[in-house]
Amino acid sequence: MSSFSSSPEDFLVSLESYLAQGPGDEGEQIRQVPERLAGFLAQGDSSTCEKAVQLLGTAVGKERDWQSYFQGAGVLEHAVENLDPTSNPTGVAKQYLRVIGNCVADNDGNRAIVTEYLATLTPCLKVQDLTFTTLAVLLNLCNDFEPAQIEAAKRRLDNDIAELLSSRQIPEEAVDYASDLLSWITEKLTPLQLQSANSVKAFKDLLRVSLQSDEDHYHDWITILVYYLQDPEFQQKVAKPEIVERLFDLVLDYEARLSPEEIQGVFRALSVSRDPSKAATEDSNTALIVHLVNSFSAVSASDAFVKEIGLRSPVVRKIRSKLLSLATSPSTVCACVMLGNLATSDQVSVDMVEDMGLHLTLIGLLSARREPALLYAAAGFMRHLAFPEVNREALGEAGLIETCCLLLVHKDPSVRGQAAAILCKLVSNNFHNIEKVVYESIPDNVDPAQISGVEMPVHPTILYHVVTQALVPSAPLPSASMKNAMVEIGRTIIAILRYLGQSNADEDIEPVARHMYKTPLVARPVARLVRQRFFAEARSEGLLGLGLMAQSHEGAVCVVEEIKEDPGLLDAVKEFTTPEKKEGQQSMTSLSRDYQNALVLLHGLATNGINAMDAAMKDEVGTLQADLSKLTL
Template sequence: MENSGPISKGPAHGQGPAKPMAATEPDDVLNDPSSDSLPLKSLPEDSPPPCAPARDGEKLSKEAEEKMFRALQEIFREAEEEEDNFDVTDLLAALEVADDQSKRGRQNPQVLKGVRMALDKLWRSGSDYMAQAAEVLANGSRNPAWRAPYGRSGILDFFLRVIASNGVDADILLHSLRLVGNSCADTDENRQLVTERHYTIPIIRLFGNPEVVHVAIPVMYNICADFEPAQAEAAKNGVGYALLKLLTENEIEGNALLTYSYELVEMSSEQAQGIERSPDDTLSMILRLANDPDLSFAHFSYIVNCLVAYLQNERFQRRCISETLVGSVVSVLGQSFDIDPVNLSPEDTPGLAQLRLTLNQALSDISALPLFSKAYPLGSELSTTLLSWLDGPEDQLQICACVMLGNLAREDGICEAMIRDYNIHVPLITILKNDDARGSVLHAVLGILKNLAIAGNNKEHLGATEIIKATSPLWSLDAVPQVQFAATSLARLVIVSSLKNAARLLEPLSSDPDSPAHYRTYLSLLLSLFGKTDSSPIKTEIGRTIAAVCRTLKQKSAEDSILAERFFKLHEDVARPLGAMVVQTQWPVVQSEGWFALALMASSPLGSLAVVDCLQDIDIFQLLSETVRASTDEAPREETTNEITEKLRKAKDRDNALILINGLLTNNPSTLPGTRRDMLADLLREAGQERPLI
């Protein structure tokens, strides 16, 4: 929104005459319950702005007062009558103090010094003409040409001091505010004067005066709009809280005044000090406004932006949880979908989408806090709402539900209850099967499913609901790598320690024996992805999935033997992802996991064939040699805990490398060249093992 511009004379807006302000110093007014002012505890009590002098000077004669006032009227008569075509030269001529420079049309603050002196006399003498003089000058301030001269001549400072004083008549306050507001419109040097001398404090205080609040708010807007120093000063002095209090109590009327108020509230929330100094009940007031179904979209946007800013502050995040306000934030997000897009402008439509994204992020941050799960356990009204959103049509609501419920699903007991008692996996897997689901929704769904899959008792439920089949199309989703990686990772988590899910991974893609897909499995799809992707994390996840299958099949039961035969015979390149695990150096633990899985494979005749295929990569064979030859014997010295852990890890890697060689030499696969066999045997002898380990 642009600056409010000139503030016109208007009727007093309020009920009855203004109450007299308490005769106290400015500092005392801040917390004086008898004052018309708002009880703004956030306002500073030091460095108050200067006040106007006492009105107890020598009284002027009626003739002198009238002469001064008529001079002022004459000065600004033409400005009032022909505001759009005001001639500065005529004004200076009327003053009869114009110099040559002024006659050429240049505004000279010196011209107004006499006006400033006249004001001082009228004020000190307690003249009845003071209100009329203030009105004349306020009308003159509507002309942009005289805004800077008002500031330089001291006229603006005079009326700022009046505003900062106690016991000022309502009509004088009204026109003083008008002059300040007009003088500060698009005039940074005047705004700087207001800011540096802390005059935002008395202006904010006047929000509590029903006689002038309708002018004080636009004045504050003119001071702050597009001027960050004033925004910071006003925010620190509590402008946001003051306006929120008025808004929640329905004390502000008229769309324009409401718009200024909401925009000022948003401006205040963009300043860290404004949020940090806000009282604890600020958040509840913001939410009360944000949940008002009758808000216009513009006002809704301002207050939601303010809400999001407060929810980025740790104190208010915690208060949001402790005061059980999270449901109200969720309600704001839900309410955003009640806004009819037909009523929005082309510019508003992307703005609404952005509001939803920022709200979602705020709720994600809040639900990630440890306090959240204690305040909102599974079965609470909030979780019931979130569960219902999973079946709904709105992407952002589905994402919100997935993220918040996913943050709740951090303990095995909760994860198991989600599936056992609430069947949460059913709508989640349904979304995965939806060809029209957007990448952001898929990513959120996969995120919560990964949390659920960690709990051991959930794996069978997930597998029985065809989670592998539902996830498999996402493995080829190259256009959305985040989804591709999450889907690959989910497959691994479902397989870990689950023989039934390992069997499901090895099921044929087609039940038709005549179809080529009958001899391809879901694991084949992962291996195909491994061969195409350049993503190291995805390659690693595929390798870890294969390692998990190897662990599951090591029991060598009858069923395991059948699966093992299918595992190796249908996937001759199954060991290659394990080779990628040992070659990478980013995750040492993953490297060790790869050596262990390769050792397991080499211990069986079919598995040894796959390992030989892997060792065709010269880099992997070279690494095998280096791992066996690595010495763990070093000169005695004091070692750190990390050094000891790393030393033990390397020793285990060496042991698994030796077991791998032992398996190959024992099973003697037909694909192992004689030269390679001799090299492996030499490695064993170097390691002090004349015969293969069993």
Template sequence: MASQDYKDGGSTGLVPVATTNTDIISLAGGIELPAVETVVPDLTDLKSLSSSETEGVVPVEEQDQMFRALKEVLSKTEGDEDVFDVQELRDALESADTAAQEGRRGPQLLGGVAAILQKLWQSESRYMVEAAEALANASRDPSWRIPFGQSGVLQFFLQLIATPDVDKDLLFHSLRLIGNSCADTDENREIVVSNNYTRAIMRLTLNPDLVHVAIPVIYNICTDFEPAQTQVATNRLGYILLKQINDGAVKGNALLNFTYELVEMAAGQAEGIENSPDGTIVLMMNIALKEDTTFAQYTCLVTCLAQYLQAERFQIASIRHKLVEHIISVLERSFTIEVDESVSEDVQLLNQLRLKLNQTLGDISALPTFLETYPIGSPLVDTLQSWLIRRQETLQICACVVLGNVARTDEICQLMIDQLNIHRALIHNLNNNTIGGVLHASLGFLKNLSIAESNREKLGDADIIPAISKIWTYDTVPQVQLAATSVTRLVIASNVKNISRLLTSLSSDPDSPAHLRTYLSMLLSLCSRTDTAPIKTEIGRTICSICRTLLSRKKAADVDDETSTLLDRLFDLHKDIARPVGAMITQTEWPVVRSEGWFALALMASHDKGCPAVVDCLIDTDIYTQVEKSLDVTDDESAATGAAATSEQLQRKGDRDNLVIMVKELLSRDPESLPKGKKERLRELMNRAVSLRS
């Protein structure tokens, strides 16, 4: 927006309204909403005209002479000797404009104007207002601005507005001159800021007769001038203006536009956020939810609110004062506020703000004190649960993120499933959404719920595996596929019933080709076609978990028929079952994952039907090379045990132990698919590793 140009005009007679919207304010118990009079910095340390030394009152006759001198200075033309007339001063300024057609004026042109103004002030001259008005009119011409600053005229009027009990008309024209002199003129802005006179202008925003000019003056000083922005933000301009907007003291579209821009500017300064009262965010939300708040005003307020809520101090305050429900009301308001859908920039801005609010709510709900204020069964949790099946994607994602953060302990996760049946809404989303954001958020929440072991069977009962299996086919959204495979791994961990569900045939018709395919077959198919290493690793870890659960039970004395049947299905229907485990071994980022892979292969090799799967894995040259490298142990490595060994050495030793077991199991079963040369080499390496270990 261009700098404001101040023309002559009278007061608009603005007065603060007596009533305010207190919907949020009345509910924010104990939060501080200080009156603006107590927030605006005092001016006791500013130099004012009343503190200047006086030389006594100048007689009226001398005042007339001073005005004639002032006229000569301003006009630089021959004039008559009549007593000063205001119109003559205006005419003189116009003559000076004509004389300086190139628009360049130096401070010497103004001569002793500042001194004349000082004496007229001290004499309480009746010409003071008229002189200020004439100079303010002149300041509309950009060529006068630098001379006003260099000659001391600007400084005089800055001192004047810092002086108590000044006539409102004189203040009005003084503000006009200051505002015009600072428009696009950093040299004059520096004069204002270096002496901290922005505080005096801010205080005048409280005057209902001057607010309509004081706010644009601040705008002109701050536009594209960082020092001024920092200063007014530090002095709590954001809170002051928000309080006045909320109280109805700022009216008119033009003035409100300036005001909202200044609020947003102050929110962009770290100092403004640090020094603002907690009640600042209450005011933002209260105004944002008013029915007469426009789209542009709403987006400004939400932008500022998101910036404030990045600070942990305001995040904690929003919990302590129970403001989170109002934040979600602001988010919900974004779906009812009037916006021109044909303006793509507005639609994009609204979506960005929704995303920011979601991120903010995610940060707040992750704080330890959130659950203390908003426990399971609280109205906020109930509202968020209802959002899980809302049509608006943003609200669904918000509910998943916030409630997912609440689900931080097994006890809470159990309550969410046992009492709220919250998992059914999430699984419904998996079955009925192809939108990446909703799916990813729902899966993230389900991951948290799956960590509690007692929840896994209930998730399986709610058909989570068939729902997740659809997502394994979404090759265009690998991040969603990864989340889906992670949930699968957690759900089947140490849970035979869910493993059985994973091994269920895709068709109950014996004549259908799908009868010999299982949900696990779909997961293995994903592993073979994806290039995403984390997905391969997660699938491999799922296989490891199945082997650990079933093969550990098989070794127990009380092994049941169900386990044997599941193991037969595992190896008979999935000849490539060990290949995802191979991906765990060849990856280099996580040594502990590699160790988990060696352990799983050792378990598989201990089963007659699992042995061919291990051989199928070892056919891969890279994996076989890893086997040789890990078994080819040196004397020094073998001696590295106990406290003297590093964690890396101990891990390599553990890997070798598992490999020795794997090779022993393979050689004892003598699988035909393993080439004779590799058998001999493996036997040689195993014997050497065993001898060194003993």
């Protein structure tokens, strides 16, 4: 076996000649190299060592067959063990990195070896002259090699890379490498790692980088940010004023890059009732901001958001200014959701109405826009403002009832449901709004529905419009958790009945009640609550509502008319009082309540509606009343 010359100059010449021949022997001669390199380092001859390692790195880069030779001869192991830039000159470390990077390229065996030494690679990232080469090595190591990606995640290399990006210490030509590495590593984070302080720091650094407007990698950074934001626990950790403000700035920055057509595409994609068969029609640009808006909205729904973000904070002022802007965009959806999530206490909601006048802005938006996603978010915010009783009269006076009339005819079922839920709140325990609904005419910009077989009043009231909107066909809701217009309209009528049924009311309620019962089909939405079986609580409320109606002659006649139209209604009433129950059905408490409400209804019909019944119905009501009176619960 031939040996390399002992002199540095001759060694370099013979090594270059040997490598130029390619890996043709058994690799015995190359085994001498690690010892020679170690000797040069021990003698302080870093120059010869650097030149020799450079030859090795170039050779294995050109000829992949050297990879196995270098591994078997100990060259690769020597390189990773002597990489430390604090012990060797930067030039030597850089050449060692080249050897490592070229040895692991598309070679899983060598990758597995180097992965065990990953801790020796990471310090090189923060040495300015080594950053580019180190990133290239890490890219070769992690590309399509999951064990290295997992180990990099374990050692939180993503944190180091994000910090370097944020401080602009990564050369422009290496940003591509950093982007790929961040994507791979982030996807390999465990739930615990994802929720750690390291992740929050990496997120903040990347958020800062995203706002520096690197066009080539802008979407890459946002994709990683969205990945973090999908974790509910992580959402709690980033619900801090400074992070929320930067996130909102990012949404504003992103949408400013979109064309008007793309903006409309985002609105369509954000629609909660979007047709699934039309999914994935938008481009990646649209899809990414949809994910960003939805993730950001989820952050604002966290408990930490309400705790950390004050109503008078700078970030809320910025969000309010967007809501007040005449230009609507995806960030307007964010503003509505975020402010709506802040309106979780009566005092905050009152301040938003009395001090800030946000309800006026929302009414203008709800009246002028037609995008379902925007209307749904704005109506959800408005519904929160209607929770405090003290707000309801001001909201009614500002025109919200008329606005809800317009929203009820929107084709989107989620928007209709929100509008009906707002109306229910507005008339709950508020005589002023009840009078408005019962007496006032439908707004001029709303066309009342024509119900088959029913003559439309000459001057249809808001109540007539509300009633008929419960009876018109509607598209299905995408989620059972959303407000159902039919159910919420039934509840609206019941809320009116509750108030008008009070014996100690200060107002003159009888004329209002009589006028209410003149409304065609006014009992039908309530009866339909009783007949439907999907919403158990609403079904019980419907029974209560019919009982309240039956306490006056005019109301009882309305109920009798519904029984004539639907003979099965009495059978449905009887079902409420059946003591036997299966798992998942009513509790005994609700059964007892329903039993009492059924008796109240039947007593009211027998007392106040007897003259409106035919003989068969009288017998049926009397028999059912007698049967129920025998039951004990």
